[in-house]
Amino acid sequence: MGDLNQQMLDKYRNNFLHEVEEKVDDGEWVKMCMQCGVCAGSCTFGPDWEHTPQKIFMMIRAGKREEVLSSHSMWLCTSCYNCMVRCPRELPITHIMHGLASYAHRLGLAPKNQPTRDFSLIFWENCTKTGRVNELRMTISVYFREGFVSGVKKMWTLRNIGRGLFFAKRLNPLELFVSHGCKDKDGLRRALKKADEIEARRRGYEVQPRGYSS
Amino acid sequence: MADMKTAAYICKGCGIGERVDTAQMAKIATKEGKMHLVREHDFLCSAAGVQTIADDIEKEGVTHAVIAACSRRAKTEAFYFPSVALARANIREGVIWARPDTEEARETTQEMADDYLRMGCGELKKMKLPAGNPDTGHAKRLLVVGGGVSGLTAALEASKTGYQVVLVEKSAKLGGWSAGLYRRMPFREPYAEPQDTGMDELIKAVTGDANIKVITNAVIARTDGAPGRFKVDISVESGPSLTEEVGAIIQATGFSTYDIAKLPELGGGKSANVIDQVTLEKLATEAAGKGQPIRRPSDGGEVKTVVFVQCAGQRDESGKHLAYCSGFCCGASIKQAMYFKDANPAIDTVVIYDDLRVPGNGEDFYRSAQRKGVTFTKGKVSSVVPQGNACEVKFRDLILDEDAAIAAADLVVLATGQVPNSGVNIDIPEEEVAKMEVKPVSILNLTYRQGKDLPQLTQGFTDSHFICFPYETRRTGIYSAGPVRRPMDMVQAAEDATGATLKAIQAIENAELGRAAHPRSGDLSYPIVQLEGCTQCKRCTVECPFGAIDEDEKRYPVFNESRCRRCGTCMGACPVRVISFENYSCDTVGAQIKAVDMPDEFSEKPRILVLACENDAYPALDMAGMEKNCYSAFVRVIPVRCLGSVNTIWITDALNAGFDGIMMMGCKHGDDYQCHFVKGSELAAYRMSKVDDTLKQLSLEAERVVSCEVAITDIARVPQLINDYAAKINEIGMSPLKGFA
Numbered sequence: 001m002g003d004l005n006q007q008m009l010d011k012y013r014n015n016f017l018h019e020v021e022e023k024v025d026d027g028e029w030v031k032m033c034m035q036c037g038v039c040a041g042s043c044t045f046g047p048d049w050e051h052t053p054q055k056i057f058m059m060i061r062a063g064k065r066e067e068v069l070s071s072h073s074m075w076l077c078t079s080c081y082n083c084m085v086r087c088p089r090e091l092p093i094t095h096i097m098h099g100l101a102s103y104a105h106r107l108g109l110a111p112k113n114q115p116t117r118d119f120s121l122i123f124w125e126n127c128t129k130t131g132r133v134n135e136l137r138m139t140i141s142v143y144f145r146e147g148f149v150s151g152v153k154k155m156w157t158l159r160n161i162g163r164g165l166f167f168a169k170r171l172n173p174l175e176l177f178v179s180h181g182c183k184d185k186d187g188l189r190r191a192l193k194k195a196d197e198i199e200a201r202r203r204g205y206e207v208q209p210r211g212y213s214s
Numbered sequence: 215m216a217d218m219k220t221a222a223y224i225c226k227g228c229g230i231g232e233r234v235d236t237a238q239m240a241k242i243a244t245k246e247g248k249m250h251l252v253r254e255h256d257f258l259c260s261a262a263g264v265q266t267i268a269d270d271i272e273k274e275g276v277t278h279a280v281i282a283a284c285s286r287r288a289k290t291e292a293f294y295f296p297s298v299a300l301a302r303a304n305i306r307e308g309v310i311w312a313r314p315d316t317e318e319a320r321e322t323t324q325e326m327a328d329d330y331l332r333m334g335c336g337e338l339k340k341m342k343l344p345a346g347n348p349d350t351g352h353a354k355r356l357l358v359v360g361g362g363v364s365g366l367t368a369a370l371e372a373s374k375t376g377y378q379v380v381l382v383e384k385s386a387k388l389g390g391w392s393a394g395l396y397r398r399m400p401f402r403e404p405y406a407e408p409q410d411t412g413m414d415e416l417i418k419a420v421t422g423d424a425n426i427k428v429i430t431n432a433v434i435a436r437t438d439g440a441p442g443r444f445k446v447d448i449s450v451e452s453g454p455s456l457t458e459e460v461g462a463i464i465q466a467t468g469f470s471t472y473d474i475a476k477l478p479e480l481g482g483g484k485s486a487n488v489i490d491q492v493t494l495e496k497l498a499t500e501a502a503g504k505g506q507p508i509r510r511p512s513d514g515g516e517v518k519t520v521v522f523v524q525c526a527g528q529r530d531e532s533g534k535h536l537a538y539c540s541g542f543c544c545g546a547s548i549k550q551a552m553y554f555k556d557a558n559p560a561i562d563t564v565v566i567y568d569d570l571r572v573p574g575n576g577e578d579f580y581r582s583a584q585r586k587g588v589t590f591t592k593g594k595v596s597s598v599v600p601q602g603n604a605c606e607v608k609f610r611d612l613i614l615d616e617d618a619a620i621a622a623a624d625l626v627v628l629a630t631g632q633v634p635n636s637g638v639n640i641d642i643p644e645e646e647v648a649k650m651e652v653k654p655v656s657i658l659n660l661t662y663r664q665g666k667d668l669p670q671l672t673q674g675f676t677d678s679h680f681i682c683f684p685y686e687t688r689r690t691g692i693y694s695a696g697p698v699r700r701p702m703d704m705v706q707a708a709e710d711a712t713g714a715t716l717k718a719i720q721a722i723e724n725a726e727l728g729r730a731a732h733p734r735s736g737d738l739s740y741p742i743v744q745l746e747g748c749t750q751c752k753r754c755t756v757e758c759p760f761g762a763i764d765e766d767e768k769r770y771p772v773f774n775e776s777r778c779r780r781c782g783t784c785m786g787a788c789p790v791r792v793i794s795f796e797n798y799s800c801d802t803v804g805a806q807i808k809a810v811d812m813p814d815e816f817s818e819k820p821r822i823l824v825l826a827c828e829n830d831a832y833p834a835l836d837m838a839g840m841e842k843n844c845y846s847a848f849v850r851v852i853p854v855r856c857l858g859s860v861n862t863i864w865i866t867d868a869l870n871a872g873f874d875g876i877m878m879m880g881c882k883h884g885d886d887y888q889c890h891f892v893k894g895s896e897l898a899a900y901r902m903s904k905v906d907d908t909l910k911q912l913s914l915e916a917e918r919v920v921s922c923e924v925a926i927t928d929i930a931r932v933p934q935l936i937n938d939y940a941a942k943i944n945e946i947g948m949s950p951l952k953g954f955a
């Protein structure tokens with residue numbers, strides 16, 4: 001497929017709000033924000049955000065496409081749903097945040113080395129391969145995400161927990177070599193492919209496999 | 215009053231009998247109060263108790279009665295004896311409920327009750343039964359000034375109630391600004407789409423109503439008289455003048471738009487494409503007539519981007535423009551943005567606002583516009599720069615905190631505010647008016663001594679007690695409705711007009727019976743002046759908050775009783791004390807002050823006089839009693855109609871009588887006043903500021919006389935104020951004037 005980002009830029013030109021409405025999950029709600037700031041005040045991550053949901057919505061309306069899609073903010077959302085519960089306009093803010101993150105990722109504009117995003121990718125790859133999560137491999141992948149030395153250090157720090165898990169039979173070292181999986185792996189892959197196709201059709205994308213790297 | 219027969223009734227109910235010695239009180243009433251008839255009763259407000267009083271009035275010929283029971287504010291229906299002069303001694307709320315039920319408090323509580331009875335007896339003997347005001351008027355018609363949505367609604371509502379109306383409109387056509395609208399904001403469910411104005415039907419209903427006489431192209435040349443008998447000269451353009459007699463007047467003169475030429479920084483007057491909301495309505499109506507979209511005024515080009523600038527020349531802190539929010543303009547911009555979005559969703563419509571204010575159900579309308587894709591940006595527009603056929607709109611984005619711009623807006627709509635058409639500001643001195651470039655034009659041309667038009671509060675809006683009596687102006691029988699009273703939209707204006715109409719009808723009916731309008735509704739007393747003592751000082755004519763007093767050729771005051779609200783401000787002002795009411799005068803209060811039994815200097819029992827406004831402070835004291843919020847037993851409270859009615863002679867009397875302190879409790883004054891008589895508490899504060907000199911002459915401390923602002927809700931605060939003041943008096947010691955009276 002061509003550069004999806006360029007494709008979207010060409011299609012929507014300056015109208016980023018329209019793009020969000022069509023391409024982002026629950027994006028059609030963005031225009032209903034009345035800028036009261038209750039979400040920003042309610043967010044557990046409030047002071048640590050680059051942009052609060054209120055600002056993100058305002059930036060979308062102001063057409064700040066690059067800034068919004070490359071923002072770290074959506075990736076920091078802990079899905080506590082405080083904002084969504086309190087929003088007087090009943091915007092599904094949490095869902096919009098996830099939708100924006102996912103869209104940014106799809107366009108390849110999401111921030112590089114963002115821990116939440118890295119974790120999500122590792123998790124998805126790990127669990128879709130066999131239909132079950134291989135916890136040992138996933139843990140190792142996450143620990144060694146930032147290089148060998150850092151990985152060893154993290155493992156050393158958590159060695160006692162690892163030992164505990166092993167004796168409680170919650171951690172099987174053999175899993176490093178052989179992953180257990182679900183019964184119908186092919187069926188699972190077919191189901192996921194179908195889901196991708198449906199989403200792509202709905203959003204007007206060319207089909208592209210999940211788990212691509214950017 | 216040779217045949218005055220006095221009686222005192224002492225109630226023992228509600229615990230009064232257990233807490234105080236009523237037999238002793240009865241003795242006081244007989245010996246000190248010199249009452250002809252004294253009765254104790256176990257339950258005075260019962261049918262039997264009331265019958266006792268009624269029988270005495272009928273058989274014994276009682277003409278004056280004092281009832282020592284509950285507050286004068288309680289049991290008014292039971293103790294309703296319109297044929298006798300009635301005084302009430304507040305033993306329940308004012309004594310037993312305001313005092314702790316303890317052995318050590320017993321003596322001082324008894325003294326309190328005794329004194330209130332003495333005061334009641336003293337007051338009673340100075341009272342007369344009000345004979346009723348002879349200054350009545352019988353005109354039942356209403357004059358409505360202004361033919362916009364407020365005026366039309368007022369006329370129609372009055373007609374529906376069965377009253378005749380004269381409607382005067384300055385221009386040739388009825389309908390005002392509302393008739394010039396393309397659509398109006400929705401006023402019923404689902405509050406989603408602009409609606410037809412309905413003005414054609416309203417105008418038709420008014421012109422077709424046999425009760426309503428419509429006079430267009432006309433102004434008021436002269437208004438003379440009083441409620442029930444206003445004589446109004448109406449001068450008609452190219453026609454003979456008319457004189458109409460009416461009972462009450464509704465001023466619904468509406469507003470003018472703020473001139474956008476005063477906003478050059480926002481492009482006002484610099485480009486044909488920068489317009490105000492009224493002009494856009496005109497464009498929209500014209501375009502709809504041609505079946506075309508709204509076009510750019512400069513060249514008739516297509517409108518692709520339209521920007522609405524909210525608060526243009528409003529909520530201005532610099533003093534250059536309007537200081538207030540007009541309240542209707544956010545809704546109007548939302549509606550106008552829909553004109554574009556409904557015609558073509560591809561048109562960019564941006565509303566730049568600081569706070570979007572859509573009162574009522576406007577919030578649903580706002581949501582509807584968001585759904586239609588109108589963009590709302592929180593920001594402050596710094597400049598609108600015309601460039602060819604477009605304008606660059608520069609603004610500060612208040613959410614992202616950065617400067618931003620809309621490069622090419624085809625149309626910029628400035629949401630300017632409403633400027634009230636309230637005529638002449640009577641508070642501006644004539645020499646300053648003479649210097650003005652544009653002379654203000656009077657609307658009512660009143661012949662009143664105090665000025666030609668309704669008094670204004672701030673920003674040119676007519677003055678009214680905003681919370682309690684919004685339609686009442688400071689001219690009895692004249693009511694303001696619509697944007698001349700405060701900025702508002704069509705729905706609010708119609709509601710306002712309806713309220714003002716009902717008030718005007720009340721005024722007409724009260725005027726016929728010679729009774730007072732609010733807040734002393736139904737009061738039959740009225741100011742009586744002994745002109746032979748008058749020194750023509752003019753204080754009463756100047757200070758009357760309601761313009762009730764004119765001057766004759768010899769500069770004596772002329773009282774127009776039916777314009778009077780019975781506040782007694784004239785009585786408080788009069789230095790020679792020649793103004794009085796039959797049931798409220800310098801003597802009735804003076805007698806109460808003098809009746810208090812004054813303990814000597816060494817008794818350690820100071821006495822504090824509280825003059826409490828009957829509208830707020832006295833009810834607050836009563837409620838403090840009901841809540842059993844106790845206060846000092848050394849106070850003696852006298853209710854007054856308004857602090858404005860407090861004559862300085864009372865202060866002198868009280869100090870001479872040996873009172874150790876005087877507290878004046880009245881309403882808040884200033885721009886956000888709470889005074890029910892508008893100016894009373896302000897005048898009292900001014901007068902009391904001059905009392906310090908008098909105190910110095912008497913070599914008394916300034917703290918001996920204090921005034922405090924009290925609201926009706928200050929139920930816990932009022933006892934605290936009293937107790938703090940009692941502690942203060944204790945500190946500065948007893949008055950040296952004791953025992954000289």
